Amino acid sequence: MDKALNEIKKESPFYTYLLLGIQFQENYSIRNLAIKFARTGDIVLLYNPSSVKKKPLWFLKALILHEIMHIINQHFRIKPKNAKEKKIWDLAMDAAINQYIPELDARSVPLNVLIEEGHGTDNDTIFVGPPAFMINATAEEYFEWIMNEFEKRKDFDVEALPDTFDDHSSLYNNPETTLEMILEITQNKIGKAFNMFGKELDSGLKQMISLSLQNSKVDWKTALRKFSGASKKGERYMTPLRPNRRYENLPGWKQEYKSKIAVIMDTSASIIDEELNQFITEIEKLSKYDVDIVLIQIDKSVTLVTKYISGKWKNLEVYGGGETNLQPAIDYAEKELNIEGLIIFTDGFVDIPHIKRRALFVLSSKYNHEFLEDAIKIYGKSSVIVLKN
Template identity: 25%
Template structure:
């Protein structure tokens, strides 16, 4: 059986190279003879994929086999990975590059299929679009692959793994951390490397071409070809796939992944939303002749840009007793971690029915013990202060129980409401900003240690081994 499979792989690999050569290296005329050859190859190739799927079905991970049954299959010689996925026409499609795929053994073939399905369960196809606004494509791809590959064995030799990244970039990244943790750490080193490059990669050639090698930077390009669909609808489609694939017992890690997916609310937690807001606040930039334009580096007549804007961030804390010291200290640490790469100024406002104290902080050490005053809660004084002090961003921590209408509405700045774990909802009928829930935090003795792992239940990346 094994020898027959290997012989089948070799024979198909030779045919794949011949077809690719005809299809992409010459003027392919789509003659009937050429179409017949391609159709015959596809039939043989997918019969081999069926054998791989049968092997998956016999394994304890048969969830993947049932999931694959529901997916459409297509061959594309122009993708930079053995497999790829996207969502089109109300279904998931898995693509195979035969030249790369057929260089794998059967266990590695199984793994690359599992890899794509884990990306789906993690909602990476949508999350990648969100994070590419702030991170490079390479950083996003590598961070997401690290998360997925941590759960897999029998990876191809070129796979992006945590060990490989740590060695390549001299890092000490920890396993089972969320995507954001890896993205932030990788951006710090990868962007530095990319910054020193004078000639960017040429992506102007849109013509299809044969791809024979894996590329971490382009491996998920096909995600961008997915149909335009909102996150809620895609999640509903995915959940149907999941429910049809759960036959019998599944591994603990996969059960945790699925549970996290089903419990997700499909929205960014407050700290990730704050990170996005910072990207919009820091929008004023100055021109410089010492740096080329990053969008058009060949245009020497265009000047590059440097940040010259200091963001004034006000952090209001309701001291009426609705938020614990642990919750607030943890939240402040998150904020400092998020804004540390920007030119910023943080002002803490302690308030209840009125503003009790205002002071500036630069680090966690500057946080003062909260005043022991417990009055009622009014939001209006904070907005009066913000309107009179040229604030760019207001983050308001409260249990949400205050007025139902603001007398002083915000002028010229963004507002992020963060409701305490004890709170339910914001009393204001019109909040003039986004309202998020504060996740429960773990009380730790070392207050200088920033909690990198955001436990929002948003995706599979939040699952650590001891929690499974």
């Protein structure tokens, strides 16, 4: 471990800074390496001495960087619902990471190859990577892609997929500390490392870290409480990932309980690029929470309806540029979507819409003061947030 750490220090000031203060603990119960968090929120890197001593130096360096990348990508936020979903998340997280580590990327098996072949390999020196047509995506995007592929195939055996070489359970199961503490400590450390040594990083990684470090103007955890208590059962659908209790050869039924929010983004001519960037940054931050987001773009009519997941900002096309009328988007969301509420991003240079569901207006820093006053009168003070510069 010491030799591998010394090599990393020679090659990368960025990773060296992130490794400062990390505790290293022996643990014979894990396969190779794993990350967990101490009660104080500090990072602990667990390693199996028996396994580590058998690894070549280049391999061990790559494993250490891999664990640090889990922290950079905030994979401690991910909470698999069951064992099968955990296996898919494990592959999705590793695909998001290994592409940034040359030694692992060169030896990776693309996700689409694993899915097409229907099984993995027992050789733990072969890692999972992204499909060639889906580079620089997030774990959330890879997870959604895998789930869609499984739904198409119907009879896919999730258990046939390979295990990842590191243990992720301790990464997102942290009963001794809070997510807020972990976020504060890790973001602070990553921010300092990025400010000092970020110029040396790969452009894709640099872009991902830069967005992650942008301070959200909204306390989304508190804001989302507005919609608590409004949750309903979502759609019931068939899935091959759940066995059918009555008919062994058929897929089972799954009930979706996650909160579903319609996010309406004003893309009219009065919205300038600075405001769009504010909106998209906040929508990306919101996507980190346990909500399903349907994004609706609107000028005088609905221009785009799409599901939004973390990382989608990179390829998000913005449509609009005409006059402003929020009502068509409100009507569409309330009539066509099974949602708990609406979050509306606008500059407020528009008539106040009529809304039947719970709603939150998020106004740009260049907002219309009259809209703010009218929205508070009609929907209450807690229904409006103003983004500051």
